[in-house]
Amino acid sequence: xxxxxxxxxxxxxxxxxxxxxxxxxxxxxxxxxxxxxxxxxxxxxxxxxxxxxxxxxxxxxxxxxxxxxxxxxxxxxxxxxxxxxxxxxxxxxxxxxxxxxxxxxxxxxxxxxxxxxxxxxxxxxxxxxxxxxxxxxxxxxxxxxxxxxxxxxxxxxxxxxxxxxxxxxxxxxxxxxxxxxxxxxxxxxxxxxxxxxxxxxxxxxxxxxxxxxxxxxxxxxxxxxxxxxxxxxxxxxxxxxxxxxxxxxxxxxxxxxxxxxxxxxxxxxxxxxxxxxxxxxxxxxxxxxxxxxxxxxxxxxxxxxxxxxxxxxxxxxxxxxxxxxxxxxxxxxxxxxxxxxxxxxxxxxxxxxxxxxxxxxxxxxxxxxx
Amino acid sequence: xxxxxxxxxxxxxxxxxxxxxxxxxxxxxxxxxxxxxxxxxxxxxxxxxxxxxxxxxxxxxxxxxxxxxxxxxxxxxxxxxxxxxxxxxxxxxxxxxxxxxxxxxxxxxxxxxxxxxxxxxxxxxxxxxxxxxxxxxxxxxxxxxxxxxxxxxxxxxxxxxxxxxxxxxxxxxxxxxxxxxxxxxxxxxxxxxxxxxxxxxxxxxxxxxxxxxxxxxxxxxxxxxxxxxxxxxxxxxxxxxxxxxxxxxxxxxxxxxxxxxxxxxxxxxxxxxxxxxxxxxxxxxxxxxxxxxxxxxxxxxxxxxxxxxxxxx
Numbered sequence: 001x002x003x004x005x006x007x008x009x010x011x012x013x014x015x016x017x018x019x020x021x022x023x024x025x026x027x028x029x030x031x032x033x034x035x036x037x038x039x040x041x042x043x044x045x046x047x048x049x050x051x052x053x054x055x056x057x058x059x060x061x062x063x064x065x066x067x068x069x070x071x072x073x074x075x076x077x078x079x080x081x082x083x084x085x086x087x088x089x090x091x092x093x094x095x096x097x098x099x100x101x102x103x104x105x106x107x108x109x110x111x112x113x114x115x116x117x118x119x120x121x122x123x124x125x126x127x128x129x130x131x132x133x134x135x136x137x138x139x140x141x142x143x144x145x146x147x148x149x150x151x152x153x154x155x156x157x158x159x160x161x162x163x164x165x166x167x168x169x170x171x172x173x174x175x176x177x178x179x180x181x182x183x184x185x186x187x188x189x190x191x192x193x194x195x196x197x198x199x200x201x202x203x204x205x206x207x208x209x210x211x212x213x214x215x216x217x218x219x220x221x222x223x224x225x226x227x228x229x230x231x232x233x234x235x236x237x238x239x240x241x242x243x244x245x246x247x248x249x250x251x252x253x254x255x256x257x258x259x260x261x262x263x264x265x266x267x268x269x270x271x272x273x274x275x276x277x278x279x280x281x282x283x284x285x286x287x288x289x290x291x292x293x294x295x296x297x298x299x300x301x302x303x304x305x306x307x308x309x310x311x312x313x314x315x316x317x318x319x320x321x322x323x324x325x326x327x328x329x330x331x332x333x334x335x336x337x338x339x340x341x342x343x344x345x346x347x348x349x350x351x352x353x354x355x356x357x358x359x360x361x362x363x364x365x366x367x368x369x370x
Numbered sequence: 371x372x373x374x375x376x377x378x379x380x381x382x383x384x385x386x387x388x389x390x391x392x393x394x395x396x397x398x399x400x401x402x403x404x405x406x407x408x409x410x411x412x413x414x415x416x417x418x419x420x421x422x423x424x425x426x427x428x429x430x431x432x433x434x435x436x437x438x439x440x441x442x443x444x445x446x447x448x449x450x451x452x453x454x455x456x457x458x459x460x461x462x463x464x465x466x467x468x469x470x471x472x473x474x475x476x477x478x479x480x481x482x483x484x485x486x487x488x489x490x491x492x493x494x495x496x497x498x499x500x501x502x503x504x505x506x507x508x509x510x511x512x513x514x515x516x517x518x519x520x521x522x523x524x525x526x527x528x529x530x531x532x533x534x535x536x537x538x539x540x541x542x543x544x545x546x547x548x549x550x551x552x553x554x555x556x557x558x559x560x561x562x563x564x565x566x567x568x569x570x571x572x573x574x575x576x577x578x579x580x581x582x583x584x585x586x587x588x589x590x591x592x593x594x595x596x597x598x599x600x601x602x603x604x605x606x607x608x609x610x611x612x613x614x615x616x617x618x619x620x621x622x623x624x625x626x627x628x629x630x631x632x633x634x635x636x637x638x639x640x641x642x643x644x645x646x647x648x649x650x651x652x653x654x655x656x657x658x659x660x661x662x663x664x665x666x667x668x669x670x671x672x673x674x675x676x677x678x679x680x681x682x683x
Binding site: 087088114119182241354358366 | 434436437438439440456457458461462465520524525526542545627628629630631636639641642643644645646647
């Protein structure tokens, strides 16, 4: 993703203050934001935000970090440690009441929910901009706002158009088609596929988590079709090198691959597709002034202008009303905007997911490693 | 007349001063402790490792509470029960064990002739070439080498392109167990050669010449002279290759296509994917135990080879 493809971002200090703090000044929120402009805490030289690399961090930088720096003078450093790998470090820091290694964690809601349940997240309920965001920003199954969901994303069925001359595949069962034996790919932890597999395997979304047998049956058949299993960069490489014809992947990755000239298209099959959210959270035990500015960063990420640029880069629907979809995603099922769009997507609460993640992961691995 | 000390060169006087300081700091009577002092860094390092293992041992007896994502306060054998009863862990562990044995055998077979030629060749140019070829892979990390194989063996890789020239359709050479073993052998070969070469160097060429002069052909010389005398090298190389293969992470992850995990991959998953540090600690400790037992068995049966630095047992 290059910066030149994104809309320019012009934001004055006045508008920034409207976004992050004037609500407080107007008495809409309590401390500490209400006092922010009377006695602003000392600014740190920089804050550290954990992010995913590639187009993900480029988009965050363009939409949130750079404008935040421009308006506050606080540099933003992006830590590209994997989300799964920063988690134990943050948990260990909190357990020892140490200052955490980052100020803001950009995380999957499922992962972040684990951290919230463990009690290592700061409460963000007092962010002024939470008053203007949609319900999607509120995490489910936890009290308050230990995380703020910032956008949603869809695990689509991505495919090589040349391999599907009759048009997009209609069902996730295409992953089981012997015609594509050895040429299908899924995430190596099965993420994104459990819910479609449940339905394609003959079950219902309501059966989750009580009866996952249809999903396990689906995965057993999938195993026989010799899938490749990897992570986001692997899928891009595999499509590029002609190793695979079809995969379950996040829409933004497929879109990025397409922008980079790889022949790829995507669809939401008839069974639906998994809809998940990512969010931002602030770890406990930051010095008070750094905590304040870390929260300001999260608050700023919930402004319309920040979300428009950030999420245009990712091609994902945000949580601030009034966002416009990127031109290439208007009407795309992977970019839901209306209620009927969301009805085609499969959603299971983060609480259920974190409670059963280990069990589902183990079962998926047992089938796939067998 | 004896010359005044001031007439000595400055460097002498400086050395005298340094010796006086050294004697004050470390009197001669302490000299017996010098070897122990030199061991201190290693003892500290191993001590830290033991501390870490102790901490992991404590964690391995605690189960994860998915309501709070905290380890349990009480101890139990639940994680060990899971490790021994769940099919996934058995599959991954047996794959790692069998893989490490196969890789060790194949690597030693390939490493021996390489080492032998490198040690015995009369050509300085050939020896230099073999040494460069041996050390070059050390400058290229394991991950980069694994990705190199993706380029060479991929569906659109060099091998398949070559096959295409003679009309053979692309075949899947990657993302299976043989690909992982192949990658491991390629990675381990330099280690094995490095361990074998000193053992072969220590075999006097005259021994082989004597065997020949007594009528042994090269096969009998090889079997009855070279191989037995090279045993310490085989043991040392075998131990290094076996333990490194057993614990490898990157090659199975990259060349296995996600379906050929070794035990290290399973440990990573427990620590970093499911956040179950207790289960990860359990698997890690079992891996240490299995590796140690394998090494212990080899030590007991064959001695420590070149790792014993000259002592047979």
